[in-house]
Amino acid sequence: MFISFMMAALVSRAAIVDRMGHIVTIHPDGGQAKVIRLEVVNDRIIRVRATSKDDLPQKMQSLMIVPQQVPAKNSYTITETPESIEVIAKQVRAVVSKATGEVCFYDGLGKTLLLKESGNGKQFWDFTVPERELGLKGGVQPTEAQLHGLTWQMKFDSPDDEAFYGLGQHQSEEFNMKGRNEDLFQYNTKVSVPFVVSNKNYGLLWDAYSYCRFGNPHDYLQLHRAFKLYDKQGREGHLTGTYTDRLGKSLVRGEDSIYYEYGTPVKSEIALKTDNGGIRNLPLGFNLAGAHVVYEGFIEPYATSQYQFILYYAGYIKVYIGGKEVVPERWRTAWNPNAYKFNVEMAKGVRQQLRIEWQPDGSESYCGLRVAEPRSQKERESLSIWCEMAQDMDYYFVTGQNLDEVISGYRTLTGKASLYPKWALGFWQSRERYKTQEELVSTLAEFRKRQIPIDNIVQDWNYWPEDQWGSHEFESSRYPNPQQMLDSVHQMHGRFMISVWPKFYVNTDNYKELDEKGWMYNQSPTDDIHDWVGRGYKNGFYDAYDAGARKMFWRQMDEKLYTGLGKKVDAWWMDASEPNVRDCTPMWYRKALCGPTALGTSTEYFNAYSLVNADAIYHGQRGVWKGKKDEPRVFLLTRSGFAGEQRYSTATWSGDIGTRWEDMRAQMTAGLNYSMSGIPFWGMDQGGFCVENRYVQAQQLYDRTGQENEDLKEWRELQSRWNQFGAFIPLFRSHGQWPLREIWNIAPDNHPAYQSFVFYDNLRYQLMPYLYSLAGWAHFKDYTLMRALIMDFNGDHEVKDIADQWMLGPALMACPVGYYKARNRSVYFPQQCGWYNLYTNEYVEGGQRLVVDAPYEQIPVFVRAGAIIPFGPKMQWSDEKAAQLINLYVYAGQDGHFQLYEDEGTNYNYEKGLFSTIDIHYDDATHSVTIGARKGQFSGMLKTRRFNIVLITPDAPQNLNLENPSGRLVEYKGKEVTVEL
CATH class of the missing domain: 3.20.20.80 (Glycosidases)
Incomplete structure (x- = not known):
């Protein structure tokens, strides 16, 4: 005991601490980080910088972070004990170990938010940019200092009930990223944002611009690195690849990996300096157009683990492992391949069949299957971020009472969302x-x-x-x-x-x-x-x-x-x-x-x-x-x-994106995670962009003969379901390759799709x-329009993995249909409130999962109890008519609030304070609605208007009627009005 005490004292004396206002710099006694700096940004945000060098670098103004105000001196404290440094703001506290440099984060009440860094929580490697990545000599060239930086990884332990979201927009139908891997780079259909949020009500934003990885910090392995390979006859060493062209001619060869992910390299000195597998090595002279390829054999793991695979594909593809279809048929057009991830539990030494069936979609096509190195469950589920190159490790820990406050902190750091023109919320063709x-x-x-x-x-x-x-x-x-x-x-x-x-x-x-x-x-x-x-x-x-x-x-x-x-x-x-x-x-x-x-x-x-x-x-x-x-x-x-x-x-x-049902479902997770990455306006090509030939041929047949074959029926239903989905996201936009996407070109006006x-x-x-x-x-309150259920119903453990339902604003829960010929779907109703069917106003108790009707013409949409929805007039464009009459639907069961925001809709006068708000409250105990006094004004503002208040209660359902609903009509002239219903 005495020896331990003396060692701790020695450690504390070895650490050096420098304080300057809201910034404290620590030179810990151990750990890879020689310098750690903590900076109080505001009551809810602490910045952390670290380096393995002797000093932190001087850096230019961040590209992502806007200038921040220095916090008031009385808004934070920095205290020192023999073992640690504590940086305390009103709603967040960071504790740094002097001995190791490990950091742990707590909320304002002392509750642990982010457990201490796991193992070697901060790791650094010197990095020099490889010559081949530099491009041409001449022109603007990097300085010697710009060629060098650090590769870093930070890793924190994570409790079992934690969930992670954000990271941008990705296409593998993954929502909760706990235990998953994501490579963060920009590419067509892939958007990477260095911000992750937790259901524990915190977020991490790291200020770095290079290629990064969430989860596993290492590259995926070729198959032979993780498994013993056997061909289809059971001979060790490789898989069997059978290539059959459209004329029936076959070629069989051994395959020690499936890594045909890049196109034919350009003929230049720089392009030829490549890795193994960096250039395509499919059979020379073999015509992939119309071919059928099978890769088969057996894989035997070197370790027992959950194996995390990544499939890269263009054309049609299926994957089977151990006699099970682990990847049902997927498709992508030849010029725009996609990546899809899946997991398989496998035991050391147990051989399992692997079979990949691939139909390339053209003479230039792509196929690859790799696997992440096996890791323990604890390792997989930690919060791990790896950055290829930066000048230092630089991140912001953002807390809040809820995820809205966390995202508000992100926008405090990176800038407020602009107020988009009203017309952008209408339909785009x-x-x-x-x-x-x-x-x-x-x-x-x-x-x-x-x-x-x-x-x-x-x-x-x-x-x-x-x-x-x-x-x-x-x-x-x-x-x-x-x-x-x-x-x-x-x-x-x-x-x-x-x-x-x-x-x-x-x-x-x-x-x-x-x-x-x-x-x-x-x-x-x-x-x-x-x-x-x-x-x-x-x-x-x-x-x-x-x-x-x-x-x-x-x-x-x-x-x-x-x-x-x-x-x-x-x-x-x-x-x-x-x-x-x-x-x-x-x-x-x-x-x-x-x-x-x-x-x-x-x-x-x-x-x-x-x-x-x-x-x-x-x-x-x-x-x-x-x-x-x-x-x-x-x-x-x-x-x-x-x-x-x-x-x-x-x-x-x-x-x-592609035009298949799995592509539509992938947009649900993509949009939710992008929205939770702090950027509020997102959309998609409704109906998908790249079109399968079968749909093209079906439309051509219809144009010639008027015959609706099975493929055209599916195409029309797909377009219908996708348009229904698109009505409940921030941007409502139809786009894509031929067949044409105007609704009359999709289906005639007597068709349910139309x-x-x-x-x-x-x-x-x-x-x-x-x-x-x-x-x-979104502008004034840092609001998020497309809201994963975890944002509004955190605490209901059922919602953290629900990826195909969301709130559009505070009132509407959209539940799209993502499967062909589905006429019902399972819906979870969060337990915090009751719910009303938007179309029939039938009431459903919260806290249960039900199968509900989903006819061709409709997707399930529900309204939460306590919601207030202002419906305006029927219009042909967004500013055709002023909302002189608002049908104000109020849904009983809980107290409710809504703030009606209005301005001129297209200009920047709102920046000068020219806008108005009207706060509307519903008291469920008295069934009374208070329309508050209008605040603010702007040119063209309605001085008087009418609210037709329609109260929806559980015991008196009525179909949604926006033409002439029965309600309580109120003349409103800008002063507070209370109505008992």
Whole structure:
């Protein structure tokens, strides 16, 4: 005992502690971290920096973190004991061991939030950027200091009942990330955000831009590294691969791995410097188009564990292990492969059959199966984050009373969400592209003719002359008068969004102007990479990390597309913002193609491109107006995303996803986790983007004969279910490749798919007062619109893994249907309240799971007791009518509150305080509704209006009626009114 005490005393004397205001720096006696610095950011956030070097580096202003105010001196305390340093703010406390540098976090009441770092909780490795990742010599080159950094890993123990969410948007139908692995990089359909939240009401945001990993810090292994391999006859050493082409000719060979994940390399010195498996080694001369491939044999584990596999695929694929189908048929188009993860429990030394059935989807296709190294359950379920390259370990621990407060802390750090224009909440129509001015204008006119509500129509890519990508010019034979096109859209009360890429053909004047300043990534044209348009054209992407390049990029857009068209473009579709210089390349080569950047190597700045690109457009457009009256709100849609994107009025969509039921289900988990990553506006290509040939052929048959075959029936049902789903997320947008996605091109007007879409489209517009209030809350209250049930019903242990139900705002629980021919589905009703069927108002007690009806035309939607929903008038566009009459539905069973937010809808006057709010309260004990005094004002505000209050109670259900509901009519002139019902 005495010896232990003396050793502790020696340890405490060895540690060095420096304090300066709200910052304390510790030089611990042990552990890899030589320096640890804790900084109080505010009452709920503590920043931690650490390094294995002698000193913390001096760093530039963060790309993701906005400047923070220094906390008041009386808002925190820093205390020292012989064993530790304690940093205490009002709602969070961090304790650092002087002996080891381990950190543990507690809430304001002393409850443990994040257990102490597990084992070697902070680890560092010196990192030097490999030469092959640097790209070209010449131009902007990294300094010697920029070539070096640290690879780091932090790891914390996690209790069994903890769940993790966030990390951006990923496509493996994974929701609760506890025990799972996720590689964090940007790619088409994949968005990575370095923010994770816990159901314990805290979040971790790490300030790093490089490739990262959540979960297992190591790369996936080739199969032969984790298993003994046997061919289908049981001979040890390899699997059997049987390749059969479309003519029936077969080729059989041994396979020691299944790793055909990259396309044919370009013929350049840098591209040929590759790893084993880095280039494709499928049978030479074998035509994959129409082929059938089987990989089979046996795998014998070296250890007993849960094995975590990752499948990379294009074409049709199935996987069987141990005689069980572990991956039912999946599909992706050849040019846009997907990754899917699955787990299998396996015992050491027990041989199990492996069989992969693969039908490539073209002559260039992809297939890979790898496995994570086996780890213990404790290791798998710890909170582990690995970062490939940074100057130091730098993260923020964010706490809150609930997950809304945690996400509010994220936005305190990274910037408030902009208030998006009201029209963005309406319906958007797009297709893979409108090919002419007439196509686009006539499509919008058809919506108006059919009286189908719509706000936004989108001009996707390739409106320019074929060899002029990046010129920002319209091809004159197809778009003879772009100004007239925009005028026509606006005359029909539509909005116009246009696609702009950060990509330029080398022969364009814009490329040459940027390149002259050294602001182009030149690896792609140097390696003679040609894209897929026409004969193929050499191209490059601009360096958005350079402030001068951002200004020039915007000026070029402004001259041709914004001021040059009378400032009438309403929104920007910023495609390929990963940046996607070339599909399906090894990670190291992607880095070589995307740099070096103005700030340093692309290895260090790998993930933040979309953020700085959004900065260019947001500040560019606002700079044109310079705060003048009626400045229109900037709105961007980007295919990638990163921490802080919300401050640039940017929404993200989930990329070029497939058109299958599993792809639709994957968007549910993708959207929920993206929303819980702190960025409130997200959407998807309703109906999927990339289309299976069977659907294309079914539509062609129908066009020729009028015959609806089984594939067309499925296509129409898929589109119907997807549109129903899309009505209950922040952005409501139809898009995709052929078959065309306008609802009349999907199904005739007497078809349930058509009628269902029109119903939900109308409902969306009648919900506009509700939806726009949520948008206002997102800005003023840091609200999240698309809400996993864990956000509102944390404490109900049933909800932490529910990935196919969510709240849209505080009232509506959407329960989409994700399977073909399903006419019912299981729904869990959280226990904290009762629930009403939106359509029938029938009441359901909370705390139970029921199978409910889901007819073709409807998905289940429920309203929580205590909800207040303001329904507005039926409209054809978002600002067609003022909500002079609001049907205010109130759902009895609990007290309720709703704040109605209103402003001018399209400009920035809300930044000057020109908006209004009306607080509405429901007292369940007295069945009384109080409509509070209006606060604030703005131009065009309704001074008087009517509320028709409709009380829904468990004992008197009535069908939803938004035409002429029976209720209590109240004249409202801005002063408080109380009504007893």
